[in-house]
Amino acid sequence: MQSEFLRQFMARHDDFRLLENLQLTCQKHGPYTNARMERVHHDGSVENLPLIGCPVCNREAGLEADLQETNIIEHEQKFASAEIPAKYATCMLRNFVVADNNPEFARLKSEARQKCMDFIEDRIRSIVLLGMTGLGKSHLGASMLKGCIQTGRDGLYVNERKIYRDIHESYLGRKDILTEGQVIAKYSRVPVLFIDEIGRSSWTDHETQTLHEIIDYRDSDNLKTIMAGNLLPPDFMAKFDDSFRRKLDAYELHCRWGKWEGKQ
Numbered sequence: 001m002q003s004e005f006l007r008q009f010m011a012r013h014d015d016f017r018l019l020e021n022l023q024l025t026c027q028k029h030g031p032y033t034n035a036r037m038e039r040v041h042h043d044g045s046v047e048n049l050p051l052i053g054c055p056v057c058n059r060e061a062g063l064e065a066d067l068q069e070t071n072i073i074e075h076e077q078k079f080a081s082a083e084i085p086a087k088y089a090t091c092m093l094r095n096f097v098v099a100d101n102n103p104e105f106a107r108l109k110s111e112a113r114q115k116c117m118d119f120i121e122d123r124i125r126s127i128v129l130l131g132m133t134g135l136g137k138s139h140l141g142a143s144m145l146k147g148c149i150q151t152g153r154d155g156l157y158v159n160e161r162k163i164y165r166d167i168h169e170s171y172l173g174r175k176d177i178l179t180e181g182q183v184i185a186k187y188s189r190v191p192v193l194f195i196d197e198i199g200r201s202s203w204t205d206h207e208t209q210t211l212h213e214i215i216d217y218r219d220s221d222n223l224k225t226i227m228a229g230n231l232l233p234p235d236f237m238a239k240f241d242d243s244f245r246r247k248l249d250a251y252e253l254h255c256r257w258g259k260w261e262g263k264q
Helices: 002-012 054-082 104-119 135-149 160-170 180-189 203-221 233-240 242-248
Strands: 016-026 030-040 046-048 126-130 154-157 192-196 224-227 251-253
Touching: 002 135, 016 154, 030 192, 046 054, 054 135, 054 242, 104 126, 104 135, 104 251, 135 192, 135 224, 135 251, 154 160, 154 180, 160 180, 160 203, 242 251
Parallel strands: 126 224, 126 251, 154 192, 192 224
Antiparallel strands: 016 030, 030 046
């Protein structure tokens, strides 16, 4: 096959010359034939062309490059579909700064980062980030969501109030928006869901029922959930009853260090 290809190639290109056929051996694929060739340029100079190497390796390298490109595209699509706000675009666990002038704060932040890594690596199914404003809870939540996406899972960011807004808009009956069932399915089925700014809704009976239904489905399918909000642990317990917390099955991380300065 190779000699026929070369024969046709050289018939069309008289500036290439075949010097010899070499019988070589690839450590991975065994014997193969390579052609040692030269090219005569218009000025009369001669260029010795490099050997092309094992043809099977070359094909595999091409396939590997195609696969790598496909993986990159799929990875970018997963990030885009996760709807992570632009302000969290650079948030990662590695740039959540642990160093602190207060040794106790540094210890707490280091432990928090480890718990977030435990979540990404499936040692924790769900996690709730609690504490006052400005402590970097959304940074940590976005970092965990990204970490899960990097391991190949689909993820989604949503503000709690947007869930209820999507439900309310579904009653408009327009064909260009999701139905109530589709909204519930969207937030129930994604492998990793980050619900940010919990506790800021008025929490009507219908909103309470909606969030409970989503968590029920996620619990049944053993899916991962992140929640974060400006609540202290007693506030979280008062707002979310025992049944909800049991089905959420979350590690409750109380963020108690100094105010987050951001811009890492």
